[in-house]
Amino acid sequence: MGYMKALVGFALFVSLLLAGCAGNKLVGTWDATGGPVAMKYTFGSDGSMKVLVSLPLPTGTAEFTAVGKYTVDGDSVTTVGESVSVKGVTGGLVDMIKSEVEKQLKKEVKSKITWESNDRFTLDMDGQVVTFNRVKQ
Numbered sequence: 001m002g003y004m005k006a007l008v009g010f011a012l013f014v015s016l017l018l019a020g021c022a023g024n025k026l027v028g029t030w031d032a033t034g035g036p037v038a039m040k041y042t043f044g045s046d047g048s049m050k051v052l053v054s055l056p057l058p059t060g061t062a063e064f065t066a067v068g069k070y071t072v073d074g075d076s077v078t079t080v081g082e083s084v085s086v087k088g089v090t091g092g093l094v095d096m097i098k099s100e101v102e103k104q105l106k107k108e109v110k111s112k113i114t115w116e117s118n119d120r121f122t123l124d125m126d127g128q129v130v131t132f133n134r135v136k137q
Contacts, residue, residue: 024045024072025118026072027043027044027045028043028134028135028137029042029043030042030043030134030135031133032132033130033131033133034122034128034130037054037055040052040135041132043070047069047070047071048069048070049067049068049070049079050065050067051064052064052065053066055094055097059089059092061089062086062088062090062094063086063087064086064098064101065087066081066083066085066101067082068105069082075112075113076110076111076112077111077113078108078110079109080105080106080107081105082105083105084098084101084102119133119134120132120133
């Protein structure tokens, strides 16, 4: 994966971390697809959220974990990213991406989602449509 694709993928990751989802049916773990990198989201009943991204790079894989909070008001969701950490490959591009993510933390973002079923929804982020599928336990 080229550096530009990695940056675009991680920009989407940040947007989705901050954009969130809706409703109590959101509680659980979700695979997010449709962007340049795959992401796994976990939403807690206490309003917590965790996002995992494995970003393959020429020098190895960087594993990003971001945590935050979400609240729901009808079909509107407000999310706030709180922290991000990295395991695996560090330095260079990875440090730059982490720094960009950290600049977006603590900012409230409102979003609207479209539920297709209790186990699937889509989120449109400025024209980038991402599909979320519930991970069956």
